[in-house]
Amino acid sequence: MNEWDERAEYYRDSPTHAAGDDLDQVVEWCEPRSGLAALDVATGGGHVARRLRERGCVVTSCDAAAGMKPDVVCPAEELPFEDESFDVVACRVALHHLSDAAKAVRAMARVSRRLVVLEDTLWVDERVQEAEAVRDPTHVRHYRRAEVLAMLAAAGLEVVGEATFFKRHQMDDWLGATGCAGEDARRVRELLAHVSEPDGDGWTDAKIVLKAAKTAAAGPAAAAAARQMLRRTPST
Numbered sequence: 001m002n003e004w005d006e007r008a009e010y011y012r013d014s015p016t017h018a019a020g021d022d023l024d025q026v027v028e029w030c031e032p033r034s035g036l037a038a039l040d041v042a043t044g045g046g047h048v049a050r051r052l053r054e055r056g057c058v059v060t061s062c063d064a065a066a067g068m069k070p071d072v073v074c075p076a077e078e079l080p081f082e083d084e085s086f087d088v089v090a091c092r093v094a095l096h097h098l099s100d101a102a103k104a105v106r107a108m109a110r111v112s113r114r115l116v117v118l119e120d121t122l123w124v125d126e127r128v129q130e131a132e133a134v135r136d137p138t139h140v141r142h143y144r145r146a147e148v149l150a151m152l153a154a155a156g157l158e159v160v161g162e163a164t165f166f167k168r169h170q171m172d173d174w175l176g177a178t179g180c181a182g183e184d185a186r187r188v189r190e191l192l193a194h195v196s197e198p199d200g201d202g203w204t205d206a207k208i209v210l211k212a213a214k215t216a217a218a219g220p221a222a223a224a225a226a227r228q229m230l231r232r233t234p235s236t
């Protein structure tokens, strides 16, 4: 059992994962209908998959952790599906956990016939990154809006919808969810002081949701330009 398998129950029950305007937006932008073939990448508690199934879609879920009980156990960077196997590929709040997010986005574009719908938490600053990593060692990094857009463009995808949502985290619950306690919890609170509520009871992050379409216009030249932009985007 790895740290992800141990968290399966948390991701299934977590109210911030199980519901919200952001989840509603991801589902709507998948354009759900009876028979639509959808892939939910890094499905976690399976909330996107469940909501799409409720709308009649034929959903395959995948995740690197067997404990999440996905249909297919695989890393997002190496999706074991034929090119253009799905009408839509969705990936909600998982990019910041991946060791190679850009590679995963390319894999999602490859296996989609038409749409990729992504959601992830946006970069704030180095203090927030450090806090996230202390609280949760599986955190790789958040990306700026421009970086996510560059990943999509490099994968040959054109953004056709964009929305931002704000999610409040009750500090004790949020720290407790990953077992962050003692000196680590104190350090996280200190690092997040500049973005926390005055009494320290909570803090709010921003999620970007992007709907992207495969387009003939996004050919190799556009992809090369986007890759160039990705290389130039500083990490701090």
Ligand SMILES: C[S@@+](CC[C@H](N)C(=O)[O-])C[C@H]1O[C@@H](n2cnc3c(N)ncnc32)[C@H](O)[C@@H]1O
Residues within 6 Å of the ligand: 004, 011, 017, 018, 041, 042, 043, 044, 045, 046, 047, 048, 062, 063, 064, 065, 068, 074, 075, 076, 077, 091, 092, 093, 094, 097, 098, 099
């Ligand atoms: C925050 S949860 C995802 C939440 C879920 N998509 C939702 O809508 O509630 C992150 C998930 O990413 C998975 N994960 C981590 N690294 C991965 C990788 N390289 N490839 C695929 N899944 C990965 C974890 O097992 C975990 O289930």
